Amino acid sequence: MWPSLRYDIVESPLIKAVNIEEFCDLVLTCGDKTFHVHKAVVCAGADFFRKASQFPVGKEAEDKVINLPDDDPEMIRRMVMFLYLLDYDPTASSDCERLRRIKHCYGPVEQASHYHCRFNTGTFFGSEPAPGNLQSNMDCACVVQIPKDTLQPESPRPPQAPQTGFQHSRGQYTVQAANPLTIHATMYALADKYQIAGLAKSAGAKFKSCMQDHWDSEDFINAVQIAYTSTPDTDRGLRDVIVQAMKDWFKLDVTAMEGAEDKLGTMDELSFLLLKSWPKSTPQKGFGTQNGFGGVPMKTEKPRFGSRYQ
């Protein structure tokens, strides 16, 4: 057999070049951050950069500097990462290692109070996915790299969790971010704004993967706002995930209420709390008891959201 050479074994020349800032022919600036990048990568990956670099009467083309004053520097950092690696943080714990290759992989991150464990329910045992459309067997994309290992306490195992199943333990030099939904929603908007090939799909999938562990949080509220205000109405990518999440966990069909979805963009914390407590009377069926291996023992007795904001 031929030895298959892949960039996860051999260092990609492009990553190497961006890490040591070699042959870079374009500079991206955003707030206090500056990224030396390669036009070939950036312009091929995003239509916006291509047009900007070619605009005949623009200063960007002349200076070979593109300033992005309107965006969050952290998000731009993630975007650059994506353009080179097709992934960004936070990501699934199994993909985390890959991101370490690029030097832009570290950024300030708000850590979650606990490291939530997670059972993989589907991949090996062929069980039904979690309720609705949300694929709970996807690894929750909320893990980020940290340069120095710090301890993040694990949240207690849910009592009804079966002994079998697959549990990701916390990897070294990784923590779970507190607000992955916000990050993914923002990245999704960025993909739309700058026409970054593949990013919308990646961010959408990550957003969906985090929904199960993070729906009950302020992060969710913020993410909903971003999703509903920073992409055109016709873009259903995140909107569908949110509507489905409402159905699954709030037992609420937002689309059935006239005009309710339009208001999601301006939803605040109070409305969220009301929304959440609204359908309490309905028993929550189908959690963890759908098959012999147990479903997703996700729902803790005490919502984390509550614990943080009490």
Added chain:
Amino acid sequence: MPLFRPQGLHGDDIDFENTWSIIASAFKEIHTKNASRLSYEELYRHAYRIVLKKKGEELYNRVHQFEQDWLGHEVRGSILSLFSPNLLADAQSLGSTTANERRVAGERFLKGLKQAWGDHQVCMSMLADVLMYMDRVYCQDNRRPSIYNAAMVLFQKEILQSATSDVAGRVVLGLLNHVILDQIQMERDGDVIDKHLIKSCVYMLGDLYEDELESDDQRLYTTSFEREYLETSRGFYRGEAELLLRDSDAGAYCKQARRRIYEEEERCKSTLLEVTMPKIQKVVEDELIKNRIREVVDMESGVRFMIDNDRLTELNLVYDLNSRVDDKKDEVTRAVQKRIVAMGADVNNAALAASQAPAAAAEAGDKAKGPAQDKGLNQQTVAAIKWVEDVLELKDKFDRIWSESFQSDILLQSALTRSFADFINSSAFPRSSEYISLFIDENMKKGIKGKTEMEIDMVLDKAITLLRYIQDKDLFERYYKKHLCRRLLMNKSVSNEVEKQMISKMKIELGNNFTVKLEAMFKDMAISEELTAGFKTHVEGLGEKDPKRIELGINVLTSMTWPLETMGGAGDDDEGRRSKCNFPPSIDRIKRGFEKYYNQKHSGRQLTWLANMGSADVKAVFPKVQQRDGSTKERRHDLNVSTYGMVILLLFNELPAEENLTFEEIQAQTNIPQNDLIRNLQSLAVAPKTRILIKEPMSKDVKPTDRFSFNEGFTGKFVKIKVGVVSSGNKVESDRERRETEKKNDASREYQIEAAVVRIMKQRKELLHQQLVMETLSQLAGKFKPEVNMIKKRIENLIEREYLERIDTAEMDSYRYLA
């Protein structure tokens, strides 16, 4: 509280007017070519925000309005400034402007328009870059054309459709078409024009559409320019065709037509769009060729002239042009066929004239001396051979034209073949079969002497070539057999090998059936040689050598194979009378000897002696007479005479000198048919060089009352003397003979038709009349082309003889086979 400000823009409504004014001023800079160091990111971001805030439509409309204003005021103004009197001058008012003035003004206009168009495209592509998000989100979601395309339509409306001040009331587009067409016309007239400039404007028309649907057939180029172009070109070429037909010859016409086609092709590549190529080609082909080819072909300098003068290049041009508009090349084919038939008819008529003039003379002197007639017939043979050679020459000529001018076109080849067959088989000229056979005969006897194998082969191939055209192969076979028969029996062939080669060539060309009888003739000859030799040994074995023994050379001919009935010369001879010839006893003895010998070998075979066809060598002794030098001695001559002649001469052996025999006495003693007797006596007593008998009274005609005696005073220069008998060679038949031959041929045809009909009916059992006729025709096609009437008669005859019966119940005529 959230740690960072959400990306969402809710709450802070953007100030549309402000944002638009930023964008608009940048656009203005771009249009006025004043822009530098704009921030693409900033402009993009503004547009992005407007669209995200659901103000896409407003933005789109503003940009649209902006462009409309810009084009309507700034650009239109600059275009209007290009108008000049020279530009607006109509082609009709040619007097006021020269072509050059118009060209300069036109180029200025084209340049200005090209510039405006180019600027518009560049600016719009920059605007479209800035408005990329609007195009992607707003335009797509609302099914609006992209801002770039919308702006192209605007250019169409605001600039190309805007009115000009010219007399015809044209819009700019019309003027543009007019200017381009004018320039093209200048180029057709020989001027040099700026093709590149025109092409730029043509590209513009190719990029613009009638409406916003942008379907391919709605391109301005197609809907507006191309249509006009084709129309004016049609008019131009129609005029040119008329002019050329009036002023030039056909060759020049074709050259010009081809050049025009090539020019238009080039024009589509260099100046216009290639999609026009097939269309303009069709226009040129229609006007210069399709509608005119007939006239060109029929011109005085047309195809006939070209053929007659071997203008191969011009013929090729005509062919090329014709094949462009007509796969079948009808016009050229028609003209060529007509010419072949006409030239063929000339050849036929020449041969007829050559053969008839002396024939008439011969007929007049028929009752006079034989040699004159002989000469006349020879002249006919010459005419026959000349005919063959003329036909071959004609064939060579057209073969050359075919391969060099007609690109060896298959269709034309078969047309040529048809035409050759037409005149060769023409009913006005019934002699082709005979002439071809005579041509071979002549070559077999003399023509091939001293020729190399290759040359001989060429001669034979020529004959075969002609043979292919012959429709009535059976008639040819009849003549060939007759001629071959004479060659074989009289030993006239130069080479037996070549004879056999010819046969095998015919076998390849016409099939085994055709040659089987001819081959049998050769076989008979070979067997006869063996018989002669065998008989000679047999006689030698009988006993002492008899000094008076007569040597016998014999040819035993199978009666079905050999055309014996055609050999007597006089056709009315019948077997009974011929056999009655009384041989002198010495001859009769050897005849009986051979019959005995032959019967031993092949019992039960009937031998019939054809005395009219043999010849004999007779040693004749003439008494001593005074020689010129005064001495006297006996004179011996070896006389080569016909068998009849020998029989006659032997009569005089027993006759005392000074006595004579009357014609009637000779006839009574020999029983030689009267015609043969007359001819033989003519050659023995009338022909000046072989006057071995004396006739009284001396005249050219032989009458029953004439008396004959031995000419003791005969003198000859040579020891060996050949006494020729009139009409013993292969010559052209007289008309009477031909009628005879045809009658015989028809009889054999009747038989063959009957055979074919019976074969067909035996297989089909029942058949419609029409089908039966068709099948009979196709079965016999290889041999001859029977007349339908003859087939009908044969069918009637077969019904009478109860081979067939009519089916009475059938709606259409049909027959049933009776086993």
